Amino acid sequence: MRRDDRRTERDDGSRRGDRSTVRPVTEVPEIPEEISIGQLDRTVRARLRTLSKDNAEDVGRHLVMAGLLLELDPERAYKHAQVAVARAGRVDVVREAGAVAAYATGRYGEALREFRTVRRLNGSNEHVALMADCERGLGRPERAIALGRESESADLDARQRAELDIVLAGARMDLGENEAAYVALGRITAPDLEIQQQVDTARATVLRALGRIADAEAIEATLPAPAEVEDPWADDVTLYDVQELPDPAEYEAREAARQAAFAEANAVEEPNVPDVPEASEDAQLDGADDSDLAPDAGAPSDYEPTTNEDSQEK
Numbered sequence: 001m002r003r004d005d006r007r008t009e010r011d012d013g014s015r016r017g018d019r020s021t022v023r024p025v026t027e028v029p030e031i032p033e034e035i036s037i038g039q040l041d042r043t044v045r046a047r048l049r050t051l052s053k054d055n056a057e058d059v060g061r062h063l064v065m066a067g068l069l070l071e072l073d074p075e076r077a078y079k080h081a082q083v084a085v086a087r088a089g090r091v092d093v094v095r096e097a098g099a100v101a102a103y104a105t106g107r108y109g110e111a112l113r114e115f116r117t118v119r120r121l122n123g124s125n126e127h128v129a130l131m132a133d134c135e136r137g138l139g140r141p142e143r144a145i146a147l148g149r150e151s152e153s154a155d156l157d158a159r160q161r162a163e164l165d166i167v168l169a170g171a172r173m174d175l176g177e178n179e180a181a182y183v184a185l186g187r188i189t190a191p192d193l194e195i196q197q198q199v200d201t202a203r204a205t206v207l208r209a210l211g212r213i214a215d216a217e218a219i220e221a222t223l224p225a226p227a228e229v230e231d232p233w234a235d236d237v238t239l240y241d242v243q244e245l246p247d248p249a250e251y252e253a254r255e256a257a258r259q260a261a262f263a264e265a266n267a268v269e270e271p272n273v274p275d276v277p278e279a280s281e282d283a284q285l286d287g288a289d290d291s292d293l294a295p296d297a298g299a300p301s302d303y304e305p306t307t308n309e310d311s312q313e314k
Contacts, residue, residue, distance in 0.1 A: 035064050036060075036061065036122030040064060047093045048094075050090075051088055056137035059084045062084040063093070066080040070100070074101065079282045081101035085098040092118050096118045096127070097116060099117075102114060113132055115134070128148075144171040145172075170202065204219040
């Protein structure tokens, strides 16, 4: 093999610049007619302006479906996100949707790659907490902690920083460092009630791991019940116009009249024959005249039936 061939050949045998390799076909899930790109946030729609009008509308509708189904049906959300990525893979918000959907379905390796791509496209570290959690999902808690250290100088807001610290405390638990995890959670300053509830949930988990069940139950008693995932199509109702439907009693009477009219129209009239009393068999024989048994008047008196023997003699 020549050296120049080696330089242009990939591991799968294809060469750089060769577009003949077969790519997997992405399944295209259906989208309800009422879904439109207008349901996306304005900033997301602005990112799709680099696409053609038809493609932007199509990609936008798949992004809407991915967002609606993310918690209700993550697998379907992932399929919609994959279609969007296949048609607009150079748009950061599209790759972000693909990364989040992959994370929601437990595809941590794919999600981590996509989050890194998003960071290269827009330079943002807003998903660093999810990236660290992907490292945990891949069984690499030490890499999650390293990622957290690299992000100490990153421009993260208070919420993003708190979310990252929660993930890093989980990585400490993965390493068996439960005391360190509990201390780390106690240092988090929650910027809002939602983050505070996440911190308390994590603290209760660590306390159970430490064997402090009573303390864990005390914290869990203060937490609200998990919110139910709302189905965006749960309120869809099929309406029927019932004003023209007859009353059930009226319908039954009308149906009975119709059947009676049909029976009358198809009835067969029988001839009117007077009733004649039938005589008994003995009475008929007693009343019979001998003349009824006599031969016909037109026949000769010496008439005898011709037998086969007579006809042969003749």
